[in-house]
Amino acid sequence: MGNFALEGFKYLYKSEEKDEVLLDLEDWFSNKGRVPFHDYFDNTTVSTLILNNLDAHAAFVGGDPVISQYDICYAMLDTMFIREHTRSKDAKLIIEYGASNDYIQKHFLNILAELKPESEYIKENDDRKSDMVVLNGVGECTDPEVAVKNAYETLKDGGVLFAMCIGQTPLKQEIERAFPNEKKYLLAPDCVIWKVRK
Amino acid sequence: MHRITSIVWEPRPWYNVELAKDIALVPYLLHKNHGCEVTLVTGPGEEYTYLEYLEGINFVVLEDSSIECKKEYIRKNIDNIDLFMFYGVTSHDLLMSEYLREIGAKCMKTCALDMNIEYADRLVFYKDPFFSYFDNMDLMWQSDATMTRFLNEKWDWNIECERNGYYNLVKGTSKVDYVPIADRDNTILYVGRIIEEQKRIKTLLDAFVIAADKLPDWTLKLIGPIDPGFFEYLDMFMEYHLEIADRIIVIDNISDKEELHREYEKAKIFASTSDMEGGVPNAMTEALCTGCVMAITQIESYRDCIGNDEAGLSAPIGDAERFSDILVKLCTESDLDKMSKASYDRGQELFNLEKIAGEIYGKLCARGF
Numbered sequence: 001m002g003n004f005a006l007e008g009f010k011y012l013y014k015s016e017e018k019d020e021v022l023l024d025l026e027d028w029f030s031n032k033g034r035v036p037f038h039d040y041f042d043n044t045t046v047s048t049l050i051l052n053n054l055d056a057h058a059a060f061v062g063g064d065p066v067i068s069q070y071d072i073c074y075a076m077l078d079t080m081f082i083r084e085h086t087r088s089k090d091a092k093l094i095i096e097y098g099a100s101n102d103y104i105q106k107h108f109l110n111i112l113a114e115l116k117p118e119s120e121y122i123k124e125n126d127d128r129k130s131d132m133v134v135l136n137g138v139g140e141c142t143d144p145e146v147a148v149k150n151a152y153e154t155l156k157d158g159g160v161l162f163a164m165c166i167g168q169t170p171l172k173q174e175i176e177r178a179f180p181n182e183k184k185y186l187l188a189p190d191c192v193i194w195k196v197r198k
Numbered sequence: 199m200h201r202i203t204s205i206v207w208e209p210r211p212w213y214n215v216e217l218a219k220d221i222a223l224v225p226y227l228l229h230k231n232h233g234c235e236v237t238l239v240t241g242p243g244e245e246y247t248y249l250e251y252l253e254g255i256n257f258v259v260l261e262d263s264s265i266e267c268k269k270e271y272i273r274k275n276i277d278n279i280d281l282f283m284f285y286g287v288t289s290h291d292l293l294m295s296e297y298l299r300e301i302g303a304k305c306m307k308t309c310a311l312d313m314n315i316e317y318a319d320r321l322v323f324y325k326d327p328f329f330s331y332f333d334n335m336d337l338m339w340q341s342d343a344t345m346t347r348f349l350n351e352k353w354d355w356n357i358e359c360e361r362n363g364y365y366n367l368v369k370g371t372s373k374v375d376y377v378p379i380a381d382r383d384n385t386i387l388y389v390g391r392i393i394e395e396q397k398r399i400k401t402l403l404d405a406f407v408i409a410a411d412k413l414p415d416w417t418l419k420l421i422g423p424i425d426p427g428f429f430e431y432l433d434m435f436m437e438y439h440l441e442i443a444d445r446i447i448v449i450d451n452i453s454d455k456e457e458l459h460r461e462y463e464k465a466k467i468f469a470s471t472s473d474m475e476g477g478v479p480n481a482m483t484e485a486l487c488t489g490c491v492m493a494i495t496q497i498e499s500y501r502d503c504i505g506n507d508e509a510g511l512s513a514p515i516g517d518a519e520r521f522s523d524i525l526v527k528l529c530t531e532s533d534l535d536k537m538s539k540a541s542y543d544r545g546q547e548l549f550n551l552e553k554i555a556g557e558i559y560g561k562l563c564a565r566g567f
Contacts, residue, residue, distance in 0.1 A: 028315040032352045040320030089352055 001186045004076040006047075009037075011079045013185055022076070023083045033086040035115050046082050049111050053078050060106040067103060067138060070166060073191045077164050078107055080195055082115065084132065084160055091118035092131035095154055097147040098171055099139030104164065108134070129156045135194075137165025137172055144174035152178070155198045163194040200234040200567060204283040205271065207291045210263050211243025218248050218455065219480055220341075220362045220551060221285050221310065226252045227365065227555035234281075234559075239271055247453075251367045265293050276303050281567065284309040284335075286476075292327045295334055306336040306567055308558075311357070312476030313345055315498050323353060336565050339558070341477025342499030360558055361502060362478050363551030364487040368456050372550040374487050376542050377463045379535040384416045386525060387465035387490065389458070389481040390472075392432075392448065393425035398495075401471040401518045403435055403446070408522035410442045413529045418469075419447045421461060462488040466538070467528055469493040473515045478502050478549070487545030489538045491531075493524050502548065509541035 002015030009025035023046070024030070025037040031046075039045050053060075057071040085092065094112075096105060105121060112119050133151040141147050148171070155161055165172035167190050175194060176184075185193040204225050206212045216222055222238060229236040230253075237256040241263025249257055260267045268290065272279075282298060282305050284291045291309075298307065309332070313321075322328060332338065332355055339360035340346040346359035365372045386406070394400055399420070406418045424432070436443040452458040462468070468485035470493075478499045485492065492503050492510025504510040511524040531537065559567075 028319050029348055031319050032348075034322075034324045036320045036322065038316070038320055040317075043322045043325075089354070 001189065004072055004079070004187060011050075011076075013076065015186075022079050023086075031086045032089045033115055034089075035086075037086075044114050046086070046115075049082060049114055050075055050078050053107050053110055056110065057107075060110075061103050064103075067166065070138075070188060070191050073164065073166075073187045073193065074104075074107055076185065076187060077104070077162065077193055078111060080193070081108055081162060082111060085111070085115050085119075091116055091120070093128060094119060094121045094132045094134060095125055095130040095151075096121070096123045096134040096136055097125075097151045098134075098136035098141045098144075098163075100142075101136070101139045103138045104134055104136050125150060125154055128154075129159075130154050131156060131159050133159070133161045135161065135163035135165075135171065135175060137163060137169055137175070137192075141169065141171040144169075144171040147171065148174045148178045152196075152198065157198055159198050161194070161196040161198065163196070164191070166191050200228075200232075200280050201237070201278055202228060202234050202281045202283060203237045203239065203275070203279045204285070205239040205268050205290075205294060206241065206263065207285050207288045207294075208263075209265065209290055211241040211259075212238070212246070214244050214246050214248055217246060217252060218367050220554075222252065223365050223367075223551055224310070224555050224558060225283055226255055227552055228559055229255055230370075231552060231555065232559045237275075239268070241267065248367060248455075251370070265290055268294060269297050272297060272303075273301065276301060276305070279303070279305045281306045281308065281562065283307075286310070286312055287321065287328065287331065292331050295331045296327060299330070299334060306562065306565065307334055308337045308339075308562070309335045310360070311338060311340045311345075311349070312362075313340060313349070314474045314476050315345065315348065316474060317476070318345065318349060318352070337558075337561055342502045344498045344501060345477070358561060360554050361549055362480055362483055363549045363554040364480070364483040364545065365551035366455070366459065368459075372487070372552040374489075374542075374545070376489050376539070379466055379489075379538045382466045383464050384413075384529070385465040386416060386418045386467040386469050386493070386529070387461060387485070388418070388420045388422070388469050389461070389485070390422045390470070390479065391425065392420055392422045392450075393428055394431075395425075396472060396474060398471040398473050398516060399428070400431070401495075401516055401521060402469055404518035405471070405521035405525055406446065407439055407442065408519060409525045409529075410445065412526045416529055417445045417447060419449070419461070419465070421449045421452055421458065423451045424448065459484070459488070462490055465490050466534060467491050467493055467525070468510075469521075469525065471495050471515075471521060472497055475499060483545065483549040483551075485545075486541050486549055489542030489545070491528055491534060491537045491541055493521070493528055495521070503544075505540070505544060509537060509544045 339358040468490035513520040
């Protein structure tokens, strides 16, 4: 199991295996997005986006006492999501599959409002290929096999899939079966994040 | 005849030294080589001794450097302005640009960006007043290739690459006669403000100390205005390194451009340990145009200067040891004459300000100037 930490100007996933830099705020040239890495004019930065979401987390998850304790996992997922959106100025199409709640969606929409408002975040697949897919495992997914299959098929080549699961759910088992060799980010005994590049 | 105006962009007058830089020289060369009528506008300032070299331009001194005074000038003269040239993204730039919009000015607008990566990251370009400022420009250029590429990836506006260039104000030309390396001294030259902030002079001094034993015949020469807070450090440094103190020459500024130019022509190596610069600094363009071999830190524009190491070598920012390595390597380089010639050729090709001003004129004409 690992930790999510900010050290110096680096957001890290720290684990026994090795530390992984999730977002390096001194890698100035990597920021092609609208929101600065560092503050100069008292404006929003990527760090304030993460912190604001952390503050608003309880409201996002509607006071669900089980889910609300995973705020740090969400903060890490937000950080990984932000990193993807700083790699180019282009708007993205993001499609979510999995559980029907909007816990992850609220986090991501909050970020996109500042970072890339032209992006589109949808939960209904309309046959378009997406730049990013989200597998929502924070809650019950009625048909995990279809959700994972559709998520991967929808994704453009080079696109990225984010998944977050809480608890030993059928969706988690299905993701593990579909992506057995992909790295898992474990922040709590029962919370796992995946990032899969197609 | 095209009528061009540039008004000092800060709430202060032009500095005399700025008249010898691209910010004044580009408009001047548009006058000299392309027949434009150019007006430079400032508040009351110091004595402008370089003005005598900018023959034919109008130099207007306002009552003061306030934005009100500048707006008043714009209001009265707007019908005589075909092109308004902005420089950078300062408070007065933003206010003057907004005022031009307010009064419905029809003139073209250009903006010379001199950005470094930290500033470009922090700039909230997608919100006003910055968004409107950039969106209002007919032509924008950045002064180095790396940042130009980056801005084009980050912004929706098209940014051209027009480097800072060299122009010999006294001789009235960008052409420089090449002095072969054999006719030069074993000098490592630095020209610029002698200050720790941004220029990191301590790193340069430390690097020379580390390299000194291996370079017994070499001298480090620093030329530029010395920061008052730096005198004490220099005294201490010289006292502590008495054994090489006679090989470190510090000259508190040379305002005679020809005398300074000869210093470049006499030096084999030009060194800079800056931690940030907007584009390619003027001192580096002159060093390249005179054929100095470059020892520089990896600021954004370092590849513009040294290419693929054919015109010099680079070291990471703030690393005295690595910088001393490149000094030793260059000073003992058997092919230094070849590198010097490559530096000179690079200067003539990429940093000739007359050529650059011509490119800008061409781009303006293509946009309906």
